[in-house]
Amino acid sequence: GAGVSQSPRYKVAKRGQDVALRCDPISGHVSLFWYQQALGQGPEFLTYFQNEAQLDKSGLPSDRFFAERPEGSVSTLKIQRTQQEDSAVYLCASSLQGYNEQFFGPGTRLTVL
Amino acid sequence: DAKTTQPTSMDCAEGRAANLPCNHSTISGNEYVYWYRQIHSQGPQYIIHGLKNNETNEMASLIITEDRKSSTLILPHATLRDTAVYYCIVRTHNNAGNMLTFGGGTRLMVKP
Numbered sequence: 001g002a003g004v005s006q007s008p009r010y011k012v013a014k015r016g017q018d019v020a021l022r023c024d025p026i027s028g029h030v031s032l033f034w035y036q037q038a039l040g041q042g043p044e045f046l047t048y049f050q051n052e053a054q055l056d057k058s059g060l061p062s063d064r065f066f067a068e069r070p071e072g073s074v075s076t077l078k079i080q081r082t083q084q085e086d087s088a089v090y091l092c093a094s095s096l097q098g099y100n101e102q103f104f105g106p107g108t109r110l111t112v113l
Numbered sequence: 114d115a116k117t118t119q120p121t122s123m124d125c126a127e128g129r130a131a132n133l134p135c136n137h138s139t140i141s142g143n144e145y146v147y148w149y150r151q152i153h154s155q156g157p158q159y160i161i162h163g164l165k166n167n168e169t170n171e172m173a174s175l176i177i178t179e180d181r182k183s184s185t186l187i188l189p190h191a192t193l194r195d196t197a198v199y200y201c202i203v204r205t206h207n208n209a210g211n212m213l214t215f216g217g218g219t220r221l222m223v224k225p
Contacts, residue, residue, distance in 0.1 A: 042215030104156025
């Protein structure tokens, strides 16, 4: 079956631009996670949804980062006024329930010039 | 969640067993040991997890010491496609959102 998909796979933004990154989780998965992975490092947690409710956003690095999942399926991570330090791979993962195995998408590589 | 310590990198000959160690000396009684791997340009992939007993699946075996302060992931017959970064993670199983806390992982290079 279909896994987690993310779009776009690559995004180049000029500093100061807003970007929106999309995640399509596995159908029926209640939990959805966003992670940020800087070059050469492990992924770091950003935020977590259970259905449409954002239950944890403690990992979002600043108020320029905003995530939503309005209907409990597709999620969007938005970054406003992008900065060079936002350059990273943004990974989305979904799981059946909170602590079950997480299935990751291929990520979106964001480069801010 | 408890912190884990892994070697930065390891090499393994194709066809041989790859043994990847992980130290988690501060693990608490309700924390599980998980292993994920990340092949270049892909998202992380679940491999295996365990609490106390050794576990085996089609991908790997997980050996956890009796005191649970360390574990070893074993890939019994490594192939070139097993070249990846392997992450050892400890986490609880409560129903709240259990994010994964990745460390630096071990970069395994399988060589012909």
